[in-house]
Amino acid sequence: MNNNQSKLKETLLISPFFMFYLVHSSQTGVGLLSFQLDISKASGYDAWIGLLIAGLILQIILFITFKLLEHSSDGDLISLHRDYFGKLVGNTLTILFCIHFLLFLTTVFWSYIEILQVWAFETIHAWEFTLVLSIIVFYIVIGGFRVITGITFFSTIIPIILVFILIYTLKFSHFSNLLPVLSHDAIDILKSAKASTFSFLGFEALLIYFPFIRNRAKGKKWAYIGLLFTTVSYTILAIITFSFFSEGQLKHLLKPTLVLTKIVEIPFIERFEYIFIFSWFLVVLPPICISLWSVTRVLKSTLKIKPSYSLISIIILLNLSTIIIMDKSSIDILSKISSEIGFYIILVYLPVLYIYILIVNFFRNKT
């Protein structure tokens, strides 16, 4: 679909400018609280270079994603799969893609609940949090895509206030921690870049929601800016964390960003991290809501399941899974599986799909 206009009703569409908030806030979630640990495992304090590399590669992937969508009849992945693989295979592929969203949203959801349990309310069971939070998530997702977009706007704006606390950490910073730059070899830095992909996951949901953007060409521009903003924010946070903690100290921490906020001491707020943790719910909401919405939309287009039914079913499943499976090790396993799958979907599947489509188009044009 090469034109810039959507086939959807005008009242359902959103301004292209909101692509910025959608892309950025779908990427920032619980990963932001502990990504410094994962990325520094391979290349120590050179890992911030890995982040920049990952951000750059993802800009290319984003370009490929938009190219892919140009070949679809409705401007989304569902129609693309259907156009090039037929109804049965195409729909199956889309549903498999959906599993990635389900794993992703469960990881984010569980990780946030774990933080609430460990940091704030030890005695409250996970299922209680899940129940309360899922009611909020249900309420937002049932409101439709425009409501979700509204939430992403606020979840980008409100945490910016929290950025000021980073200034507070500067008097304890040792920027010489980052020196000597490039003390690790290229392979280690690339390993860090790979480890950082989980923090960047979430933006692939645009494959599903892109038809909802009013002016596609402008929307693309804002998507690139959104991704750039995420990359820059991550890099700044990584550099501030690395200069705040010594390398040996960082290894002993579980959630570096939260420990970073513990240093803030204001006469009327002794423990600032609690405010930070609870405000973080706004940051965690968009990735959960966008993924959940994407799943319901895919199920509607492929299996013709009414979104309200699929939404309620997924939320019930989420609650049941929290009661039955959730613990520290299952969160770790899930997050590992989810980030691996996400990595291969974004960096392998999408480029391969694009090459496949180019080949198919080449032969179609010939015949």
Next chain:
Amino acid sequence: MNKDLKLNLPKYVLLVSIIILAFVFLMGCERYKVVNKINIADIIGFDVDKENEKELLGGTIIHQYQSGKKEGSPKATFSEGDSVNDALAGIYRKSAFPIEIGKTRVLVFSEEFIQQKSLKDIMTTFDMNVKFGTNMKFIISKESIPFFFDNILKQEEKFFFNLIDQNMTNNNIPYSNLHIFLFDYYGVGRDPILPYVSIENGEITLTNVGIIGREDKLQMLLGTKESWLLKLIVNESKQLKYSIPIHKDGKEGTLSFNHVYGEYKITTNPNENSLKIDLTTNSMIVGQPHWINSEKDHNLIKEEVENFLIKNYIEMFKEFQKNDVDPIGVGDSFRSKDRSWNEKEFYKTKYPNLDVDFNVSFHLLN
């Protein structure tokens, strides 16, 4: 499409949601913490256990806010155990109410404890337990913890924390807290410094600074003069009061200053194995002998202060080299410039033979 997404919420879903929410709120009421049903730990201390053969002796000073008692009347409780948590559990067993550790302001270790036991296992407790605040102060006590706590209980509430805080902000003790300690403790090329408290004539005083060496033991104790000298080159924005001797026309006296602000810069050169420290201090004169006129004798004062500081810094640094401690972070500075830097090798071969140069620039503000 729109209708599907913005579905008309069936009434029973709304009803079920309201019922669930009501249950959640009701359950929330079941778990509450009221201040007169908890004991708040103010100071936690660890010592060697001499009576039983356990690993350590833990003690806390808790504040009791129960009705009928004078608000906040503190009380000390002790228990021995094989680990930090074991000892704390022993203390909990002796308490009528749950002890909340989140408001702990000071953590004290007796000198004997630091010399005999490894801090490593203890520090992991403080890494893992997110309840402890990062701004918690971390102190070494010359006396045993039970004796030390007895003396603290004689003072008014919050006395000890304010004593440390005041001395770190305005006086000669280098600023530190749990974060700064852990930064130095787990970091390479630097040794952590901790305030050292003693009881002299029944008064709790904070005059010295202890340095924990790489062997995880208290390796060196700095006196009052060395403490403020060190503070000038590790905490640039903190204030402090200091005095130096002055000589003029065969007379000898003392000049007193308030260091208001300053700057320091550590420059290292791995190739030449050299260290250069540039220090600028902007001070106000607060006391002088009658035969000194701070306007006329400005140059003399400047010269005396600079010479005094340089001489004492060089002496202090020689002591650091002799005791194999690095509270300034010279090793870390070398690490940041040398890709092949190795901690063990650096302190064995290079650190004792460093070519050291101190440069002091003194500015009188009044």
